Amino acid sequence: MNRRNLVLHARSSIERGSKSFARASKLFSxxxxxxxxxLYYWCRACDDLADGQDHGHGMSTVPHPEKTIAAMRMMTARAHGGEQTGNPPFDAFGMVAQECHIPKYFADDMIDGFALDARGWRPETEDDLFQYCYHVAGAVGCMMALVMGVPARDHExxxxxxxxxxxxQLANIARDIAEDAQAGRCYLPADWITEAGIDPDHLLEPAHREALVHLVNRLCDLAGSYEASARVGASNLPFRSxxxxxxxxxxxGDIARAIRKSDGASLERRIYTGKIKKLRAIMKAFGQALIKSAGRDRDGLWTRARATRLP
Structure with missing residues (x-):
């Protein structure tokens, strides 16, 4: 498939899979x-393969998750090496990786996150939580930076x-606590759960609601800290980016803030931002983009240097 057709397929994928990212992406050059x-086309396809979904919807059991992850790694490696796989999302990744010189280890890091899910992994500590968030979303953020022209040597x-x-990802986890629990997943660190006095096997029991809302709010607060740091980095990008x-x-960020304000309502219904709120966020961002943010250090924040390669 030629580049033009891959771009058309990729555009269709992002419009189906994430209206928020689709809308924001139109601001780029x-x-x-x-x-x-x-890049999104490949990320979305990998996520769907790992979770038995269609553009993020309808999670189902994957019969042989290890084989699925192995196939994902193989096709990604072939595409990154410049081969045509015959699988459009992977060929799309190969194309953008070649154009933007994306190191293969970022792709490997993202797939490692899906491998964690395939093993039924759960975080024991807050550090484990950040490790997972790095693999499934932080590594993607790094690849997106390269797409926007950030040099691979610019570690800051x-x-x-x-x-x-x-x-x-922290906002996603906070939003999907109930949905994940019903699917047998939990991304809240085990030591948080123990400290809160919650029975991990009965996370959604009414008796635990107040304590669980506190943990959800804790996730939202963390999301806000990392959002603030990212905004400083955005100051160094070209205007449209x-x-x-x-x-x-x-x-x-508005999703995380709405979850925090919901006082636990996010455990009963999905929190999202409507079209009008998205447009307001875009207009507000235009004004923010005109003024470069003052520098802010990252003291106390988890860093990707602490991410470890998985066996």
Whole structure:
């Protein structure tokens, strides 16, 4: 499939899989926008393969998850090496990886996150939680930074890009606590759960509601800290990329803020931002993009340097 057709397929995928990212991506320059779509197309396909979904919907049991992960690694490696796989999302990744010089280890890191899910893994500590968030979202943030033209040697900016991925994933986890629990998954650290006096096998019991809401709010607060760090990094991007990143940060940040304000309602219904709120976030981001944020250090924040390779 030629580049034009891959871009068209990628655009369709992002519009089906994430209206928030689709809307924010339109703020990029044409070249960056197309490359972001190509990268998203592959990320979305890997996520769907790992979770038995269709564009993030309808999670189902994957019969042989280890084989699925192995096939994902194989096709990604072939595509990264410049081969045509005949699988459009993977060919899209190969194309953007070649154009933007994306190191293969970032792709491997993302797939490692899906391998954790395939093993039925659960975080024991807060550090484990950040490790998982890095693999499934922080590594993607780093790849997106390369798509936007950030040099691979600029570790400070890559750390900030990783922070945005961490913020997004923490918000996702906070939003999906009930849905994940019903699917037999839990991304709250075990030591948080123990400290809160919650029975991990009966997470959603009414008796645990107040304590669980406290943990959800804790996730939202962490998401806010990493969002703030990422906003500093956005100041170093070209204007249109800065605008797009700040818009995405605002849209997803508003989800975390709405969850926190819901006082536990997120455990009964899915929290999302509507079209009007997204447009407001985009307009607000335009004003923010005109003024570069003052520097802010990352003291106390988890860093991707602490991520370990999985066996």
């Amino acid at each position: 044409k070249q960056t926008r197309e490359r972001a779509w190509l 900016l890559l750390d900030r890009a990783c922070d945005l991925g961490l913020a997004f 800065r605008w797009a990143v700040l818009a995405a940060a605002g849209i997803y």
